[in-house]
Amino acid sequence: MADPEDQTTETPMRHVSYDRFGEPDVLQLGQSAVPEPGPGQVLVRVHGAGLNPIDWKTRRGLGFAARQIENSLPWTPGYDIAGEVVAVADDVTTLAPGDRVMGMIGFPAGGGGYADHAVANADEFAIVPEELDLVTAGALPLAALTAWQALFEVAKLEAGQKILIHAGAGGVGHFAVQFALERGAHVVATASAANRDFLAELGVHEVIDYRTTDVAEECYGLDVVLDLVGGETGMRSLHTLGEQGVLVTIPTVTADDIISAAEEMGLRAHGMTVRPDAFHLDEIAELIEDGDVRVHIDRAFPLAQAADAHDLLEGGHVRGKLVLDCR
Structure with a gap:
């Protein structure tokens, strides 16, 4: 030593x-x-x-x-x-x-x-x-790795796809919107009205006020949903997916119910647990160095x-x- x-x-x-x-x-x-x-x-x-x-x-x-x-x-x-x-x-x-x-x-x-x-x-x-x-x-580390692994390992987000990110102004959410934008996706995020400007500054294309708007009535045909809220929010979000779309839900307590509901609808949903990964952290650090992501x-x-x-x-x-x- x-x-x-x-x-x-x-x-x-x-x-x-x-x-x-x-x-x-x-x-x-x-x-x-x-x-x-x-x-x-x-x-x-x-x-x-x-x-x-x-x-x-x-x-x-x-x-x-x-x-x-x-x-x-x-x-x-x-x-x-x-x-x-x-x-x-x-x-x-x-x-x-x-x-x-x-x-x-x-x-x-x-x-x-x-x-x-x-x-x-x-x-x-x-x-x-x-x-x-x-x-x-x-x-x-934990929040950024959660966003990174959910988007790119589980959802396999690609440029040009349309993604809905719940709680976009939160810890995981504010990383997820930046990573998705950097990858070239069209990003829709839910947030309170107080966070609309914050998300707009990050470059989010559309911000939905979850207090006044039902996402299931506002969004359809999505490629990816990143559900950082769980429960009823995750359930409702299944209705926004396109036939080939995928929902990734992070809160573990409601993940099984959401995945089961997706299967009954003929849709794909996955839960996930973050893991340490220094290589992913290195990639995220590069984005910060380049000015593409901020904490x-x-x-x-x-x-x-x-x-x-x-x-x-x-x-x-x-x-x-x-x-x-x-x-």
Whole structure:
């Protein structure tokens, strides 16, 4: 391991954890020894840690990640980090101390992002473009990878196709609309009236106010629907698909029902779970370098205010992303 002595034994690290499922107030700031990287791992001084809907759902004891950690509490949440490498294991040759990195780490049972230091596998990281500060970069990996994999691996979106993206101004949504536009698709997005201008600035062709308009009456013959809402929204969206169209639904709790309904209608629908992929992150980083994609931060919170961040996150209606400033 590359000089662990001065990095890992002096000042304790701060981290947020919870020892039981519940409301945001179960999130507690504590201290522990700075971990050392094991084989294949690096130690990162975290600048930014992204927040995602899975974070509050897991904190409440909901979903598949909660099932995996329920017997190993207390647990430090957080799957998104960006920061500076401070130490690497002896067998790591791809990264070195001083590298600016971002990655989706510890998914789904490891976590560890809500901290000022984190260890993770070297192959989970991509280099952060110089154009992006490290706090902002911490908000990118999970949401951007979700959008990328849903659009290009599952839906196989192509140039010239017409796509409807629900919750286009949200964390995953604002990446998805930009990726789809960059690929040459015609992009329709749902959002509240307050986010119409934001999406127009990103280049979205049509914005539908979900509060006043039924998409099933407004859209038809679509090639792709990216459903980031689930439930009744996903169900109604099946009626907007063309015969060869495909719907990709992200919320796992209603995915099976939507997929079953699609089968009964002779249509295609798929669920998906995001996975770490540094190669995809590299491609996304290139788009940021070229100015084709930007990361919108709604608000940054100090690490000590993680509970306040969860309150806002759980309420929905966040434009872009929330991030913890762990410096």
